[in-house]
Amino acid sequence: MPPYLPFHKEAVWISGIAEIVFGYNLLLPKMQAASAWGLILLLLLVFPANIYMATGEKFQKISPIIRWGRLPLQALLIWWVSLYL
Numbered sequence: 001m002p003p004y005l006p007f008h009k010e011a012v013w014i015s016g017i018a019e020i021v022f023g024y025n026l027l028l029p030k031m032q033a034a035s036a037w038g039l040i041l042l043l044l045l046v047f048p049a050n051i052y053m054a055t056g057e058k059f060q061k062i063s064p065i066i067r068w069g070r071l072p073l074q075a076l077l078i079w080w081v082s083l084y085l
Helices: 008-025 029-055 064-082
Strands: none
Touching: 008 029, 029 064
16 A cells, blocks of 8 residues: 555455455346446556555565566456446
8 A cells, every 4th residue: 555545454444345345246237337337446546556566665575577467467357347337
């Protein structure tokens, strides 16, 4: 979580719960479109945190493949979720 964002622990919990709820609701035909939009928004909102992780000195012990691989993976996830629209 980038240091310029407030309420780190709360933001992690909220985004995690939202991910679970939206992901589960993709299984429900009546909820698929709304859940897909929710997941797309969530993926866009957490993108700055992934950039921070990829570039931050704090995370240099983590493999660059993992740190930088998350960025294009989010585009793939957005495309995949958009198939439910």
